[in-house]
Amino acid sequence: MNVLITGGYGFIGSHVADRFHKEGYEVYIIDNLSTGNASRITFKHKGYKLSVQDGKCEEIFRMGKFDVVVHLAAQTSSEVARANPVRDAETNLLGLINMLNLSVKYNVPKFIYASSADVYGEKTNVPIREEETCTPASPYALAKWIGEIYCGKWREMYGLQTIVFRISNAYGPRQSERSGVVSAFLNGALSGKPLHVYGDGSETRDFIYVEDIADAIYRASLSPIAGTYNLSTGMGTSVNELIDAFKELRDMGEVVYNDRRPGDIGQSVLDNASVKRDLDWSPIYGIREGLKRTYEYAVRQQQAETQQAQAAAEVQSAAAPAVRSVFRRLLPYAENLLAFLLTAWLTLGQQYSSYGTIDVKLFYITIMGIMYGNRQSILAVLLSTGLFVYHKTLGGRELVALMYDPDFFFRVAIYLFIGLVVGYTIERKNAQIQQQQQQLQEVEGKYEFLSGIYEEVREVKDELQQRILNMGDSYGKIYSVTKELESLEPEQVFHAAVNVVRSVTQASEVSIYVVNRNRAYLRLVAHAGTNQAVRSLKVEEREDMAMVLQDGKLYVNKQLSPDRPLMCAPLYYRDQIGAVVAIDGLPFDKFSLYHQNLFKITCDLVSSALTKAFAYMEATENQRYVEGTSLLRPEAFREIMRAKKQAMEQYRTPFLLLRGEIPGDLLFETANQIEGMLRETDYTGLDEKQRLLVLLSNTNPEDASRVIERFAERGIILGEVKEAV
Template sequence: MKVLVTGGYGFIGSHVAERFYKEGYDVFIIDNLSTGNRSNVDFKHKGYILSAEDDKCEEVFRSNRFDAVVHLAAQVDVAESMRNPQTDSESNIIGLVNMLTLAQKYKARKFIFASSAAVYGANDRTPLGETEPGDPLSPYGISKLAGESYCFKWRELYGLDTLVFRFSNVYGPRQGVKGEGGVVSVFMDKLLAGEKLYINGDGKQTRDFIFVQDVADAIYRASYSSLSGVYNLSANTEHSILELIAMLESIHARPVEVEHREEREGDIRHSSLNNAKVCRDLDWAPLYTLREGLAKTYVWFQANKGGQEEGRNSVRLSKRLSALRPPLKKALPFIENGLAFAAMAWVTFMDWNELYSFMDLNIIYIFVMGILYGSRQSVVAAGLSILLMVAEQLEEGRELISLFYTTEFFFRMAAYLFIGLVIGYAIDRKNNILREQRRKNDELAERYRFLNEVYADVRSVKDDLQRRIMTSEESIGKIYSITKSLESLEPEQILSATVNVVSSTMDAGQVSIYSANKEGTYLRLIAGTEGSDSMPKSIKVADSAFLSQVMRDGRIFRNKTLQEDAPLMAAPIRSGGATVAVIAIDGMPFHKFTMYQENLFRVVAELVTSSFTRAMSYISAMEEKRYVEGTALLRPEAFNAIIEAKRASWNQHGIPYLLMRGTGQGPAAEFADKAAKLLRETDYIGLNEQGRVLLLLSNTSQRDAGQVVERFHKNGLAISLAEEEAAYA
């Protein structure tokens, strides 16, 4: 299964992506790295450096077809949203609409949107429930509230399954030091640096802190749930800043210096979200207390302190260099122009007239500056050339005023200006054309690079699937043989083959199949792998909670609480609207006990059900040809097919059976009518090729033969063990 996490390189996103990866999902990430960091994700995934609003995101959706989309990418700085609301809305609204549109267009099963407690504004009726009105105080809160409306409408208009989580104050490893939500990380950073902690106000203001791994757990659970609408995601607790510092001081095991500052204007005094709704509907609860979460966060900050400091120094240096580049880039043409003019002046005043008497070096200077830098520098060069010409004339003893009466002076001055303007205009026009072409080429190159990256990714997946097909246990031949094994029209053969199908597909150590009686009150073990003999042979449905659930609901049971008296998973086999058998698996490696395995188990169970239903329909249609007319006796060909299925089950899985022969006198039909009343629904009675009556007792060993003979004898029927089949009993 595939999941897309936007903002997946960020603080919360990296934990969410990691949780899905651990559950067996293929993880894809879209992030523009404005606040995220690639180093936050160290497991196998596919990442695209894009903004959520970028048109190229469609290529990612088109190539991958995601099962779930978790939209965490956002501009999260409240102060920045106040300074620049337009940028905030571009990221938080346009980006969301783009993701919703693509998720709906490419059939994503679930869309989860990360909203915020900021939508409630300054509401002190804590803990706040989802029904409280939204009254945000900042453009950030406004954009989140608007985003929720978009999610509602996409569900209403287009049928996209959307879910909104309003986060309280999330904290944990990998958190940055920006924004109010980062108060824990800010304190951690200063704590480990030995710096003073600053508190705005008296420190009695409270917040609802939730550990990031609890958030990731809730999002993962919700991705395969039927939840929709809005849910608060919080710890449903209130801790003051003073309490937070006291816990940090205890964990740090050293005194902490604290200084109080003036309370920030507009700061919310108390904030807490009621999580009762999500706890009830999602069967979820936060696992970490604030102290436990802070301890884990402290360990991470302590281990990464050096790297963070090095990263900050690198960022500072990069910012300084970035700040210097634009002024240097602007000043460089003027510096080079000045150097060229200085060289011209030096040549002029060195009186090397014989060297350049045949040409005007000023024109060459203007021409070169125009070609290199365009009209701005060519006009400057023309002006400097005119000044140089004036200085040269003054040095020769001419009066400044007299120059304005000289035709040659005006002609040269006009020529310099004309050449500077013409050359500058021509070069500017050429540069503008080239610049536009470069821009288009860069766009095409970037698009090609991106498409090539997507193609390479798809190709890699294709090659990986091909390698699996050729080398893994789940090869085409294996899948083909499994499919062929379920093509039988004999129910007994299908149930026996099901053991092999489930065992090989699910990597389960123990597989058991129970058949239900007509009333659905009892189940009897009819097939299983080695070790199934330790399972009870007969179970009363009413005595087993998990079986009652499977029989009643007709849905897969997943042992989430690891009950000792229940298997890891159980699935029904249904026919005619009723559960006729149950498949139970156990002994599966714990790391494979995932949602992926549950879905795989469901597919296998549906495949078995389809085959079993087809077989039952065939038997019903062929009943006249399977039974001797007017009796309960199976004809030899039908009876032999059942014996072969039982024999295969014995050879492969050690499931015993008994083949008995009727030895009494009297008509076979009369014997069959009496014997049928003593048999279980999983037993059979039929004729062999010689016309003798045989009884096949399922899941019965040879040591039980004496009891069976005695029971039949008490009812006036004589039977004995069929000697030719004794080796298989």
């Protein structure tokens, strides 16, 4: 059994992971470690540092085959929610939607969502029942409430079994100091700091111990319940009573009362009668016992002092990278200045005369552009221009006269041109290199992620034999589905077959066509799916069907042509192709050689069932048909009607029933007249009053009118039957 816990390195998530691990589950965890800590989990598990809205999560679902998903990942800070509602929505809403969609796509049986008592808002009537109207008072509570609605809609639209727990104030070991009043008071008591109370202390909360929450979530994973439940103790404890309970454990520091914060609720106690009744669960730990266990855990973690010392050392060591970062930013300017001083010395010094007309400043600008790009090359242009002006004025030129000298502007233009060209070229090259490096890092990150998954798949390779042995329930499911084919009525076999093929292959569209006498047409006899199937196919116009009828083999639409089904397979009767099964809407990961073989084997089972049904029909032909005619006796016709009605109820497959009067002395003449007037999928028979019945498969009233006219031309008057037969 596999369980995925989002936010599994968090306070509640780590306890939930512990519980599932103790029950023998394989635990998978998705956590971005924004507030979680991987050290909270000490047993062997599979953990992924990802955000729940990340697209890479699909790879985990593809590999995991989860039996239950527990969604605990959330942005829980009300302050962050108010300051940055976009970030809050990304985690609490987009992340939830991603998990819901993946759970549906990969057939997860159960989805458990952790909501909050905050969704109720301020209520005066306590304890609060689940039916109470929700009036969220903060962005965090609003996001949780909307998340509940999403869970309900996914249950309605996709059949995903979702359970929502509105959790009251959780407390216990591993809770961070800023995550709850119990944790804040505990840390204040251990450090001797004042306890800050927001309000007058009369505010009540329904404090529930974290292990009770983990127990309820585990029980829910095994239970058939669905819907929304309060998860609480059903008892309120005021903040002042909480302080008194702490004082029984150790001396407390000063208590400081502050104004209540915006969005804080005065009274919050949840009614837990529903979850106690439906889940057969009740909280084990009262507030005092839970506080004692939490306090004892905190005392054992008194190594916090050494951890704080290590943290201080890390803060000091963190200053060194900051200094190096500043140094790296200033280094180009320092090197530019040194290069400029060297250029000025060569330009103004005595050695300059030996260089003839060589302008050293051009080399200086070019080198700065090559080394550092645009910024330093432009700075070099400005410094070189200033040096040029200074050098000219030093030689006796007036500054005003210099402004009218074409040589001056030409020289400055050369400096600027070289600086811009070299700088732009280097900047462009650096940008391309940086882009390539970024792409390389993304590819390496994806490769590392997929490599990790590949290694994990290799780890479970040796367990495949045991997994196969444990797949008895899957084989049992296939067996129970194929039991539907055990009918001796071909019509029932056809309609059962679409259900069998759909269940085994997981295709959304399944159609079965029977072959007419001259193999020129295929008539729809059974269909399951949301799209309307074509009722009649001309073989010469359909290459896929022609190939199946000619070769007698499985056809696979490898080109993924939109006008053809993904797969077609023949159904045999006495070494002849009597029908064709077509499937479409197959999930992409099921479009494999394995599922092709699975489809072929399933069609062989259907062929076997049809062979038995037709053999039975032949053996009991005297009991099925009126002697000397092709008219079904009333009892045989009723069996076919029952199959048609079942297909109508289950798959919305239409049919029409027509009835007409036949004089007894014209029975055989009428039977001979109508033979060959109907399709292979239609039926004719008699009712108990010896009236003619005509059953038209996959037929609408417009088509029926043409049939009625055709019969009228032969002197047989038919009318549509509305009542049941």
